[in-house]
Amino acid sequence: MTGEVGLRFVGQVGIAGDADAGDRAEFARDLAAFGASLEGVADSHASPHLDLSVGGLDLTWDLRFTTSEAAQAFETLVSRAEGLGPLQGRVEQLELGRPITLATGLGRPGLVGVKRALWLRVEPEASPDDVARFEAETPLLAKAVPAIRNWRWSRLTSADHGPMEMRWTHLWEQEFETVEGLQVDYMSSPVHWGHIDRWFDPEMPDRIVDLWLAHTAYVETAPVLSWGEAG
Amino acid sequence: MAESTGDGDEAAGSDPIFVIDELVLRDGQLDAFLDAFASDYRPGAEARGQRLLHLLVSPPTRAVALPQTVTLLWQLDGIAGFWGMRSQNAMEDVIAFWADCDAKWSTSRSRRLAATPEALPLLDAAGRVNA
Numbered sequence: 440m441t442g443e444v445g446l447r448f449v450g451q452v453g454i455a456g457d458a459d460a461g462d463r464a465e466f467a468r469d470l471a472a473f474g475a476s477l478e479g480v481a482d483s484h485a486s487p488h489l490d491l492s493v494g495g496l497d498l499t500w501d502l503r504f505t506t507s508e509a510a511q512a513f514e515t516l517v518s519r520a521e522g523l524g525p526l527q528g529r530v531e532q533l534e535l536g537r538p539i540t541l542a543t544g545l546g547r548p549g550l551v552g553v554k555r556a557l558w559l560r561v562e563p564e565a566s567p568d569d570v571a572r573f574e575a576e577t578p579l580l581a582k583a584v585p586a587i588r589n590w591r592w593s594r595l596t597s598a599d600h601g602p603m604e605m606r607w608t609h610l611w612e613q614e615f616e617t618v619e620g621l622q623v624d625y626m627s628s629p630v631h632w633g634h635i636d637r638w639f640d641p642e643m644p645d646r647i648v649d650l651w652l653a654h655t656a657y658v659e660t661a662p663v664l665s666w667g668e669a670g
Numbered sequence: 671m672a673e674s675t676g677d678g679d680e681a682a683g684s685d686p687i688f689v690i691d692e693l694v695l696r697d698g699q700l701d702a703f704l705d706a707f708a709s710d711y712r713p714g715a716e717a718r719g720q721r722l723l724h725l726l727v728s729p730p731t732r733a734v735a736l737p738q739t740v741t742l743l744w745q746l747d748g749i750a751g752f753w754g755m756r757s758q759n760a761m762e763d764v765i766a767f768w769a770d771c772d773a774k775w776s777t778s779r780s781r782r783l784a785a786t787p788e789a790l791p792l793l794d795a796a797g798r799v800n801a
Contacts, residue, residue: 584797584798585798586798586799586800615800616800617800619799623796623800624796624797624798624799624800624801625797626753627749627797627799628794628796629785629790629793629794629796629797631797632687632752632753633687633783633784633785633793634783640759641759641765641768642759642764642765642768642781643781644768644780644781
């Protein structure tokens, strides 16, 4: 397992009321700016989810802090009722987690492309051996699909109560140059449908992942997965 | 919900894909399984694009009571057929059938995906279109 526990946060945000594409884009800009204004923030990025996303909220918020103290202060801040300051009333739901990296690969650091994430929950009754095998196998997808330029595979932790509470246990993030890399290469790889998908398929006795997934994708304006790395 | 994001490249991934189910049955449960399979599973599976090529029983006898293994060989229409199946199989009746199977008729079960050796290069290429 690699490090950086607690310096990154990844969240999904649901916007209150009916928000059209323009509203979501405006809110994303405001949220990214709010994040950038926080003490000890190195990077803040927010982007609305593309229409191909399924099962998630309206947008993703990525944050990176310079110290674990600053990250802890942020966690405390957003656990309070008014933690998002002037944006609080515009937020209907916030699921914010700290990724703990299990494995990562940066084939193209600095890429500003399409970031896709699969948010998933491993069922609590899954055996530790199965969880370990699932965690070890998932990065095979990055080996098999060269269109995945950068990737990170993480466990997710979050506060037990309050606005940061979330249902997800794992986060599988990838960066592609274009959305076709996701929709064609990733979905067509036999390593995906012929091997890894058994952890997800409700007809497979191997399944350990809850059927409720969030598949989110957005267009980046910054190299989110290679933040802090030489570009 | 399947982890489905859109159509695959059908031209590069149109070779048949096979689904192999193997079930080790409890003693005396062959007929109960076959009846439930025919009425509660097969019609829905075919509607999801699974074509049953073979249903095999081993050992091939009813003369004495033996633990028997059932092998189901299904064919899907390529990668698009696979995701077509997966986008429709998170249904209560499908999940209930396999739960019944595990509880009543079988002691162990596996499902694997397969293809012919000749198809492997094209299937692998389908995952490298934008490499």
